[in-house]
Amino acid sequence: MAAAAMEATASQRAGISSQELLQEMKAFISGIDPVHGHKLTVKDHARCGILLLRNLPPARGAVLEHLRGVFDEYVSGYIMDLNHEGGIGMGGGVGGRSGLDDVTQEIQGVLSEFVHSNPRAWAPLVSAWSIDLMGQLSNKYSGRHQVPHASSLNELLQLWMSCKAMRVLMEIYVQCLSSMISSCPDACVDALLDTSVQHSPHFDWVVAHIGSSFPNTIISRVLSCGLKDFCMHGASSVVDPLFPTLADKRVPKIASVVGILGHLATRHSDSIKQELLLMFHESLGASRDPQQHATVPFLLQLAAMSPMLLSTVSGELIESLKPPVLDQLHQHFAGLSRDDADNLVGLVVHLICQTGPGAYRILQFLVNTAMPASVITTPGLAVRDSVREACHRIIQLLLLNLQKLVYNRPSASLAELQPRAVPFFDELKGRVKDLCVETLRLQRKRHLWQHQLLGLLCVYCGQSCATEALCHLLTLAASPEELALAVQLYGGLAASVPGLLPATLRRCVARLHSSSLPEEQAARLLANLAALVQWEGPEEEVPAPVGARLAQALSCHARDLGQFLPHGHPRVAEAAALLLSTVPLPRALGPAQLAGLARSAVGQFLLALRRGRGAAASDCARLLIRLSCASPAALRSVLQQLVRSAAHPGSAGLFGGWAPGSERAQGPPPSTAGCASGDSLLDTNRKFGTAVNFGGSVWAVFHAGVIGWGLKPASTVTLPGPQEAMHNLYQLLSLVVRCGSGYPLAEPDPGLSRQGPPPINPEAAKAVAVALVEGLCPDVTNSELAWPPEDHARNTVERDLQIRNRFEENPLLFPLLQFVALGRPALCYCSVLLRGLLATLMAHWEASRHSLTTSSPWQLQASCSLVSCMGEGQLLPPVLSNMHEIFHLLTPFEVHLLLLSVWDYMKDNGPLPQKFTFDPEQGQFYRDFSRDGDISKYLNVLHSILHKNIGHLGHLCGRFQV
Template sequence: MPSVVGILGHLAQQHGHNIKTALLQLFKDSIESDPDSMQIMTVPYLLHLASMSPLLLRVISTEFLTALTPHNLNMLCQQSTYWHSKNKQDINSLLNLLVHLLMKCEDQTFEIIMFLLNSSQQAHISLFLLGDGCQVNPLVQRACTIILSKVLLDLERQILSKHDNEKEIVLLSSLKPHVERLCLKLVESTDTRCKRWLIQILACVGWYNGLACVNHILAFLLLNISTESQLGVFIQLQREIEIRLPAVLLNIMSTLSLLTGKGTTSSADVYKLLRNLTTIVKWENESKTPLTRCQFKECIIKNMATFASFFSDGDLETGIQCLHLLNMIDLPGNLETVTLVTLARSCVATLFSICSTAGDTDEGYKNKQRNTDTLCAYVTKLSESTTAYRYIQRTLLTQLLTKENVPLFGHKQDQASFSSSSKSTPTSLFEELQKTQRESTVAHHHGGIIGQGKRVHTQDDSFTQDDQATNRLCALRVLWATCCRRTDNESAGGASQVIGEHLHHLSNLMVELVTPDACYNEIPWPDEDLMKVTLERDLYIKKQFDTKPILWDIMELISFDHLAIAKSSPLLRGLVAVQVNYWVSCRDKNTTDSPQSEQYLRESNRLLEFMAKGNLLPQPLCFIAEFFRHVSPFKVFLLLTNVWAFIKENPDNLTSETPTLLPGCATNFMALIQNLMHADIDKLGHYYPLFFQKT
């Protein structure tokens, strides 16, 4: 036997193809319909040759697998009956030899394992039909089952007893490049026994090749699993691996980041990954006993910096799924600033992605609200960090004030914009000057650019008014979420406890970003005469509020806290100054005679509402807005200057954390109200109990 092996090995080096062909033909001849006793022993003889020569083993493992057709399998089954009847120990020895050869295979290992798996399942056996309808003998299934079980048992025995200086396990080394194919087979398999075998095979490959291979196996499965039943199989595999490698999830997040960063994974794959992680973390939270030794929840918390990349790089659907997962996990107290900024920036980006979606239908509106609920829940949790809530507030306010986001929130376009169509029809200034008119004709001068004609205001109609109103509500809810703290006994959707410090920061940001400079930004109110000095500045603030109406809504949020609305005094003072200047110069008989007056009337009412809500004005002085619609513009001017004088003479109320206004502090300022009420008793008489009710 050794001489034959040596000769064949020498010939195979020079004539490898011929040796393969000859051995394959010898195998086929030995399984004819009527083989003699010599031919029956050919297969055991070939197996013994392969056990003595790695070169011949490579030939047999690569070529003979294709020859195992249903017909040949049936013939081998008949020959095995002869081997078994001749000597029972020989058949056991032959099986052990076959297992030994499988452990030493280097080539076609995945195909061999798949052949054994498929052949051991009844569903696959029923498919192995010949052209004449002949079916594979069921004994083939039993034989493959025995062989596969022996291989797995031997693998586990060698791994558990292996030391660093021992020889490598060739089968497990050669299966390492095929772990992804094995994982896909595990995901696609519907047979319970096949799943169990694949779990054992993958666990053995992971045990032998180390933690990096294990992380790759688990990460690849998470990217390809699509059902909860498949996630159950994943948990079984994790439990199996943890028998020998307890810290199995140590670097799983880094592996997932590498797999998703290759460019071969789509956003749908990342969404699937996050959905699977969400389901697993949900199971971990609901389970009374730990599902596995290593918890994904703890793994994500420890690797939040890596996990944050999934939140920042995905689309809206991926971002919302990531938020669902983050809402199930406690915020670590030792997060690095870079990670906090990444999470905060992603929250703001997610908000604008939500606002960019259509919400004009009922379903679209509900989706926006659901997504905003999810975002607000995490923003509230993230706002426990000072760095995070300050970054979110600043970034969101800055983005709300940029021109690129004008169409989202229904802002008014800057009047200096021009349409592209006007540039294509130039106007000659010389021809315009040649036009003669009567001397009594009033000259009309329109705004525009010489050579381009009259300027045309453009409006973006890509978002309806309902969309813009919904977007404003979404942005306000996120800002409000940065200023709230959820109580322990509260439902997941609520966050009722307002944090004054966060509102104060929002107020300071409003003053910083809306005012043109830092001059005249002191909190105490000066004399009314200073309005003449700050006229340009006040008009700039008023224009900011006109072109970006959401600023009015943000001021309403700020007015919930006394000190916060007091810190925004520079904005209130500038807006009130513009109102005072308008009403003193208005020549309308009533405050509702023109659309412009009606607009200023609404703004004056709203300013007084902010002051009353923030306890800057006491009762009954805060009720003077009831007069505005019934009196002349000049009397509105008198009432507003009266309010200005009151706030100026009570500076302590603007700097204290709680209101310091005492009962009766506005008595000296009620004379003007009483005089106006006497002058217009027919219009204002019914308000007398509101202002002068006896106590």
């Protein structure tokens, strides 16, 4: 019917006789002019063919074949002109042989007329001819010097569209496609696909130009023709996932479809995405059309051959996979054979591995869908068990495939960069924290999949990703079970990623110092590191030396971690103390660093006592004991910091003493109890009313308060109760004793109280003595050891009162003095304190008008403690040191006389360290009092008092015999 229509059209146009038509036919066949007998030129020969094409339709095949040569001749001349003129921009637009411009224009006019008059008959024929001719010419001249490489699509398009012959062919094809676009464009599109298969990639510029002109039509018809060809070649269901590119050999047009869509994706990706999604959803209908059953395998095959198409459609496709759509998919493929189903699932897994953008969303979809059913699932959102099992299988195969891609690499070492990229992992590289958060959710199988995937991702990406993952897990883990996941991840990566542990710790410390972590997370990170140092997990879960290796690696960061001890957030500071208390301190720490750590640890220890946080105080105590064991200099630094901080007036209330501004203080401090008002001159001068008037300057505005906020609130300090104060006192003294005696970190055995106090290091006791003297009498040097005459006390009244007041305000000082006494001969260095206390106590008892010493309880206790302490330190012989046992039974004046005897003995036998001798058997110093001569003269007053009170002191006379 098409031939009859073309003949009818030609007969209508016939304007020459049959005889003339016969001569033209002979001339066209022979190529010789029948009138003059010479050979026809290319131009004349072409016009002869055009005449036959107009008037003799049966000759159209031969004429069109001949006209190929005309266009070939034109293109050849165009390329030669380019070679002579130096490129596209040097007159390439006017290239070609002389006279062929008119011929090509005539050919276009004739063919356009035919297509316009009868598009149904002529458009398929002319479009196939023009598109095939463009493919042949593009391929033939692709290797010429002036023709750009096929990869340079824009330059190639500019070159050929500057050639009039090629432009004519393109216009002819576009006219054919335009005339058929509303009725049946498949014939034109089929010709485009066939030519693309034969002449790609040199033909790609044609596809790009036509696709840009008819994007919607080309995309939909290319997909339709590709699907039709996919079905015709029997590839509707069986797709080999291991060799997805072999499909283009069985299905010739599929590679062309991929190429065309690839060219169009740069500008028309939305249209491509819409068409692909439309095809997918239409294929899930109830129709039994074979093409609908082949649509999903066809789309999967396209995605396998084109990563660009995969990334274009994967995101919205996953969003559209709601439970109803999943049910339709399940029913759609329920009838597949096992081999076909396995191949289809394998191809899906292969595509997921090759997915870049949207990989995390795909992973979450699979995990959420594969999760076991829950009783609280919202109706309508649950999926069938068969769909859940399918997703479960896909996840398992995905993990297995990713494991093969990660470990089956040709590189010599796993530490090297892998030569073959996995887009799925490349996309997940930026979602490490999200994967860690999902892993720590501990939802049945979900966290196991995420954890395994996280390990493979770390091996694939190397040390940087592995340290990031471990750092996130250590920061976010909130329970031992969650922390175990970090340990398991490290156990799986330790062999594959060298130097993982030190690199992870460096990253953790850097994050802590960068202030990028919230305070709660920083505290949790420090606490988790401390828990790992003390980890005692099963060997099958945790490498045995993980705790020791972690502690050794953390010791290098002790200085950095110590900076968190004075942190403003309590949990951060306490977690830092806990961590440092479990980490061995490096020997490379210098004196300044040790002093800084000691100062921060002491401050945190006292702060923990003030807050009532016993566990934090114990951690700080362990840290201080570790510091004291580092070196003799560290021991002195720790003890001095402890004594100075604890003996400070601001810390007195912590141990049951008096603190300014405390709620428990109901009056002036004990040192000013005898004053009329209790106000010091310094406090009076600080009052706003007695300050210098600056005439309303800015210095006066904020002195008493802030405008709009009222006066400054009075600062009050809430002190601990008696039991808490006693506990704090015990904690501090226990710490001092353990530091000074080198006692183990564990709590002391209660049975030790029956064996006597532990031996005290004399150097430690000396450090405490020096710190006490410096804290209480900063203007006194340690060279003032000699005991002056009694009259000398009149010159040091102010200093002695200051010493007495400090001892009265702080209950901690006498126990510290007793500690010093245990480390003989360290008490000699507290001579100035002993003199000040003894002088003030003597003055008190001499001036007292009470009949019993019990009327002055603190002075009585202080007198007993002072004499006992001097006896323990062997500054007094045993007989004199036992006098404190009867103080509570004597009158104040009698106590004064006994203390005066002590003063006389100390004046004649000064507290000098040279008088002590070291006993190697007992491991401590002792003093031989026999070298000091007869002490009976110092006992006359004591014996006289005993004789006077023989009635109630007679049973104690044996205690005071020389």
